[in-house]
Amino acid sequence: xxxxxxxxxxxxxxxxxxxxxxxxxxxxxxxxxxxxxxxxxxxxxxxxxxxxxxxxxxxxxxxxxxxxxxxxxxxxxxxxxxxxxxxxxxxxxxxxxxxxxxxxxxxxxxxxxxxxxxxxxxxxxxxxxxxxxxxxxxxxxxxxxxxxxxxxxxxxxxxxxxxxxxxxxxxxxxxxxxxxxxxxxxxxxxxxxxxxxxxxxxxxxxxxxxxxxxxxxxxxxxxxxxxxxxxxxxxxxxxxxxxxxxxxxxxxxxxxxxxxxxxxxxxxxxxxxxxxxxxxxxxxxxxxxxxxxxxxxxxxxxxxxxxxxxxxxxxxxxxxxxxxxxxxxxxxxxxx
Amino acid sequence: xxxxxxxxxxxxxxxxxxxxxxxxxxxxxxxxxxxxxxxxxxxxxxxxxxxxxxxxxxxxxxxxxxxxxxxxxxxxxxxxxxxxxxxxxxxxxxxxxxxxxxxxxxxxxxxxxxxxxxxxxxxxxxxxxxxxxxxxxxxxxxxxxxxxxxxxxxxxxxxxxxxxxxxxxxxxxxxxxxxxxxxxxxxxxxxxxxxxxxxxxxxxxxxxxxxxxxxxxxxxxxxxxxxxxxxxxxxxxxxxxxxxxxxxxxxxxxxxxxxxxxxxxxxxxxxxxxxxxxxxxxxxxxxxxxxxxxxxxxxxxxxxxxxxxxxxxxxxxxxxxxxxxxxxxxxxxxxxxxxxxxxxxxxxxxxxxxxxxxxxxxxxxxxxxxxxxxxxxxxxxxxxxxxxxxxxxxxxxxxxxxx
Numbered sequence: 026x027x028x029x030x031x032x033x034x035x036x037x038x039x040x041x042x043x044x045x046x047x048x049x050x051x052x053x054x055x056x057x058x059x060x061x062x063x064x065x066x067x068x069x070x071x072x073x074x075x076x077x078x079x080x081x082x083x084x085x086x087x088x089x090x091x092x093x094x095x096x097x098x099x100x101x102x103x104x105x106x107x108x109x110x111x112x113x114x115x116x117x118x119x120x121x122x123x124x125x126x127x128x129x130x131x132x133x134x135x136x137x138x139x140x141x142x143x144x145x146x147x148x149x150x151x152x153x154x155x156x157x158x159x160x161x162x163x164x165x166x167x168x169x170x171x172x173x174x175x176x177x178x179x180x181x182x183x184x185x186x187x188x189x190x191x192x193x194x195x196x197x198x199x200x201x202x203x204x205x206x207x208x209x210x211x212x213x214x215x216x217x218x219x220x221x222x223x224x225x226x227x228x229x230x231x232x233x234x235x236x237x238x239x240x241x242x243x244x245x246x247x248x249x250x251x252x253x254x255x256x257x258x259x260x261x262x263x264x265x266x267x268x269x270x271x272x273x274x275x276x277x278x279x280x281x282x283x284x285x286x287x288x289x290x291x292x293x294x295x296x297x298x299x300x301x302x303x304x305x306x307x308x309x310x311x312x313x314x315x316x317x318x319x320x321x322x323x324x325x326x327x328x329x330x331x332x333x334x335x336x337x338x339x340x341x342x343x344x345x346x347x348x349x350x351x352x353x354x355x356x357x358x359x360x361x
Numbered sequence: 362x363x364x365x366x367x368x369x370x371x372x373x374x375x376x377x378x379x380x381x382x383x384x385x386x387x388x389x390x391x392x393x394x395x396x397x398x399x400x401x402x403x404x405x406x407x408x409x410x411x412x413x414x415x416x417x418x419x420x421x422x423x424x425x426x427x428x429x430x431x432x433x434x435x436x437x438x439x440x441x442x443x444x445x446x447x448x449x450x451x452x453x454x455x456x457x458x459x460x461x462x463x464x465x466x467x468x469x470x471x472x473x474x475x476x477x478x479x480x481x482x483x484x485x486x487x488x489x490x491x492x493x494x495x496x497x498x499x500x501x502x503x504x505x506x507x508x509x510x511x512x513x514x515x516x517x518x519x520x521x522x523x524x525x526x527x528x529x530x531x532x533x534x535x536x537x538x539x540x541x542x543x544x545x546x547x548x549x550x551x552x553x554x555x556x557x558x559x560x561x562x563x564x565x566x567x568x569x570x571x572x573x574x575x576x577x578x579x580x581x582x583x584x585x586x587x588x589x590x591x592x593x594x595x596x597x598x599x600x601x602x603x604x605x606x607x608x609x610x611x612x613x614x615x616x617x618x619x620x621x622x623x624x625x626x627x628x629x630x631x632x633x634x635x636x637x638x639x640x641x642x643x644x645x646x647x648x649x650x651x652x653x654x655x656x657x658x659x660x661x662x663x664x665x666x667x668x669x670x671x672x673x674x675x676x677x678x679x680x681x682x683x684x685x686x687x688x689x690x691x692x693x694x695x696x697x698x699x700x701x702x703x704x705x706x707x708x709x710x711x712x713x714x715x716x717x718x719x720x721x722x723x724x725x726x727x728x729x730x731x732x733x734x735x736x737x738x739x740x741x742x743x744x745x746x747x748x749x750x751x752x753x754x755x756x757x758x759x760x761x762x763x764x
Binding site for chain 1: 610616640643
């Protein structure tokens, strides 16, 4: 057997590229963070690890693609369109809204079809977990085998031929690191969405409902909070953010729209949620950013093929020291 | 709470409608972006192990399965084994269609000699192939086999065909060790993996004269197996400052791009498959790396060009597989509604060789084995003549370019 395991300690590479790696890492972290919110909210409310969330994200990518391809009429070519800044932003906004709607409704649909019947029957937590894993496969294989027969040219074994709206271009440099337009769009929109979600959870009425159910669902019900509606809203918020993340991801990796494209990213996002403290909204956001940045440092230091290893070793190390994650668990208690 | 939610939903909905309205107005005007150049993977030259270009033997016409039209034979059949279903089916179907075309042309021209094609689906799985091999051998009408398609299944079944004395000519199995098993019935219709690495490395170094090359592999058996001989043959030309390993499944190569940019090489050799090569080449170009992108058979797939678009332009791809040219390509496209894929040409050529044997009266297994063993003739892809172990006597690699 050939051994692929070459570890290098490229300290120079890490120091020289430090700021560039930080910037690139933040853009990945922003995507992880948005997806991580879906895991963390559902866990907070239901104590359920929704493994199918990565497929909600994947459906969001296909939603983005469908919107650009069919609704906006772009022809896939693998080449970048040049539409001018304003028009591109309008197109991106439309695609994002569409992707959010697709992912949001898929998440709510998933809850309705897979989890609600289980709750009715008072199924054990393990049953939920296995259902989540099962639904993850169902959605993947749906896109792999059934979608190509429903919509020609969609799904199947190969990635979608990319539709590039934005040609990555350096915008400005900060500490010697070039910031491209794609990075800028990703980080800014992720920040806006994260802020909006934070406000929605911490300042609004149904946000309070979500926190109440997470803290003590029986008492919350007694106080007049509709648990079922709260659960639905939670899935909806998670789905909406996953859809937005899907659009941002396709900007970064236009060739990534494939049935299996959500899997690894979902696991990373879940790790980010655990890293920050699962069940904790701000923990998920922070965990995502940290994971993205550390992963990028790690791949510069040890070699590109160690990227995923670095991410998971980091997770293990943090959990050894702080078993509840950086900011601690529990959506209900996280006020700050 | 309910009325507020309803109001919010209404506001959101109308905003959405407005946005779609704007979109609708714009829909009529999405001009085609920089006139999507019809990029294609086009064959350039054949090279030998020293990387030197070998001119094709000029005006020698490839063997034609139609023959003289007067052949007579009892009912015999040629089998084909490979993945015809499942995730790896594309290659198997390419080969099967190639053989099918040869047989159909032969049968149409020779009413007195009707040969049947018997396809067997192994799904590319060595275990399934082991179960299927006896079925092929037990069919007394079958006197030749094109296949198995993959190296694993060929390894698992070679002994069975050897004992039955059934010609098993593979159109795509490239693992170098297959010819070391002492099988008398094994024939490989193309160069093996041991040839490709040194050939392409020497071509880059000697023929194209590149001074500094970054070799990037994807850590798979295939990618690393090819990258090692490439690095060895390139020697100091393979810059150790950009000896990079990535992982299959990666889509973000920003760290690798930064590293390569710092070295500013003449070329980047990527040893891996098209699904990673496409985003990689695009990110290289976006990152301002001007180096020529070079890759091998794992990337030589139309999907590579589809996914990478303009960025793939000028990429050099090597492959032991031959190009589909001339009337073969036209007839194939007409018959199957798609252009010949990788290894279709090999399937067609190997099928043709067996049909030539049948037409010449080799209608038993020993006779056909003897015929193939002593065969020497031009095919669509290359000249076919085998050494006693079943390797081609001239192992040439084709160089393709995206243009």
